[in-house]
Amino acid sequence: MKESPDAIKKVSIIISKGSLDGIYPGLIMANGARMEGIEATLFFTFFGLDAILKKRVDKLTVATVGNPGMHMPTLLGALPGMSAFATAMMKKQMEKLDIPPAGEFLEMIKDAGAGIYACRATVDMFGLSKDDFIPQVDGIINVGEFYERSAGAQIIFT
Amino acid sequence: MQTKEIAGKQVQVDEDGFLVNPNDWTREIAQALAAEQGIDVLTEAHWRVIEFMRADFAEKGAVPTIRRLSKVGGIETKELYELFPNGPAKKAARIAGLGKPQGCV
Incomplete structure (x- = not known):
């Protein structure tokens, strides 16, 4: 296969947002990297941690307020059930494209050989421990360790 | 598009070396394409993936995703990555004589 001299060999993807639309782009990019034979590390920080918390992983929602991409007036987006509706719609579309739910997607990404890490500062700030995370998480690391692992990425x- | 001789047969391939017409595919061509991809021996486990991909393609008209290989084909993702290292979906599709996968997952 053709290989240009500066083909990407390694990526480190930071996921910092906790909504469905905040988490999926990073998951798709990490999985896509592995599909291309590119080494991949995922680093979850701040509300992005929701994606790897046992309690939250399969309850991610789309934000309908403060999300200009939704093309929806703020007051309308704030109506009860609006976020749930938008979330259900998006999940349905994703299923059609064979994009798995977050929990299953993370299993897939892990099986594909990517590294999955939680941010130490956020874990301490939210008072979390290793037991709060899904089993696919490789560890809780600080920012220095993140950069070490990202050498050449x-x-x-x- | 260009014509290329693979395993003694003249076939059309696209610019990335994927067969243009899945019907040109033979098991001998699969062996030759696998060798090009650095897989010297196609084991029974490789054939299981290839055969599922071809059957699914014939039925659905699209190269199956990794998720579909696992859920419908019963091929675990870990195993798939071991069998076809460095880009499993693309490699397996190529060896199976199918086009480049079009989806993002």
């Missing part, structure tokens, strides 16, 4: 912040 492209770093992508989402």
